[in-house]
Amino acid sequence: MTVTEPLTDDALLTELEPVVEAELNRHLAQAKEWMPHQYVPWTEGRNYEGPLGGEAWSPSQSRVSPAVATALAVNLLTEDNLPSYHFEIAVLFGRDRAWGEWVHRWTAEEGRHGQAIRDYLLVTRACDPIALERERMVHMSDGFRNDNPGDAIASIAYVSFQELATRVSHRNVGKATGDPIGENLFARIAADENLHMVFYRRLLEASLELAPDRTMRAITEVVRTFQMPGYDLPGFGRKALQIAMAGIYDLRQHRDNVVLPVLRFWNVWEREFGAEGEKARMELDAVLTDVDIAASRFTERRDARMARAGG
Ligand SMILES: [Fe+2]
Ligand SMILES: [Fe+2]
Numbered sequence: 277m278t279v280t281e282p283l284t285d286d287a288l289l290t291e292l293e294p295v296v297e298a299e300l301n302r303h304l305a306q307a308k309e310w311m312p313h314q315y316v317p318w319t320e321g322r323n324y325e326g327p328l329g330g331e332a333w334s335p336s337q338s339r340v341s342p343a344v345a346t347a348l349a350v351n352l353l354t355e356d357n358l359p360s361y362h363f364e365i366a367v368l369f370g371r372d373r374a375w376g377e378w379v380h381r382w383t384a385e386e387g388r389h390g391q392a393i394r395d396y397l398l399v400t401r402a403c404d405p406i407a408l409e410r411e412r413m414v415h416m417s418d419g420f421r422n423d424n425p426g427d428a429i430a431s432i433a434y435v436s437f438q439e440l441a442t443r444v445s446h447r448n449v450g451k452a453t454g455d456p457i458g459e460n461l462f463a464r465i466a467a468d469e470n471l472h473m474v475f476y477r478r479l480l481e482a483s484l485e486l487a488p489d490r491t492m493r494a495i496t497e498v499v500r501t502f503q504m505p506g507y508d509l510p511g512f513g514r515k516a517l518q519i520a521m522a523g524i525y526d527l528r529q530h531r532d533n534v535v536l537p538v539l540r541f542w543n544v545w546e547r548e549f550g551a552e553g554e555k556a557r558m559e560l561d562a563v564l565t566d567v568d569i570a571a572s573r574f575t576e577r578r579d580a581r582m583a584r585a586g587g
Pocket of ligand 1: 355386389442469
């Protein structure tokens, strides 16, 4: 279908509703039920200090490096802020019909992630549980705000990248635990994130058909300004650097394994646009070149530092 009039957000969401319904049904058919309690090595657990008089946490109990512990905590805290994400998505998409069904289903699946990760971290004593709880309180008390309030297309573009970024990050932190049980849990969560990405990526593809120029502009702005959902965590800059230095999530992975595959799926380089869309696409190309340069610079610095540490 070709639309000549610019669509309002409401009209666009209405146009997208059949796609939401089809993709929701596909999601429900593909998503496999899994039980978070089966992924947690409960026999490793023991009581903590406090009312039960157990043993307090100390850094020597953690089997992961400080960088991996940081990544695990950040990934959990990011999942913890789910009430705010639910609010933002429900405000944007509404709670009716297929949109509403998706929002609730997505929230239920995401809820499992935070619960399973917390159980795993507490049982294995990988992270400081008191620091984690205090950070959760700060993080959730701050809440999360959509960077593109009221802009459905930009928001869908953002979550397409964000779900894939989360998938990559969970997958890599799982491997970095060096624990087959941890790796298995995070791989399971990553598989959920992948299906979420597939849902949003398909919606944005439909939006490219309905409103090509506006959608292309939204993609460019989202790639230009992308931040991980935990970016407002206290000390996030330092933590993100630690995580990147550990190779769990860095700019090279972000560009090559998250942004580029999604852009390729949308076929942005071959699509026909009007003048506005064309301009946005050229800007996107320039943004990606800048990111490429910055990513290479970072990787070189990291390699040099590792070589110095190794020698
Ligand atoms: Fe999640
Ligand atoms: Fe997700």
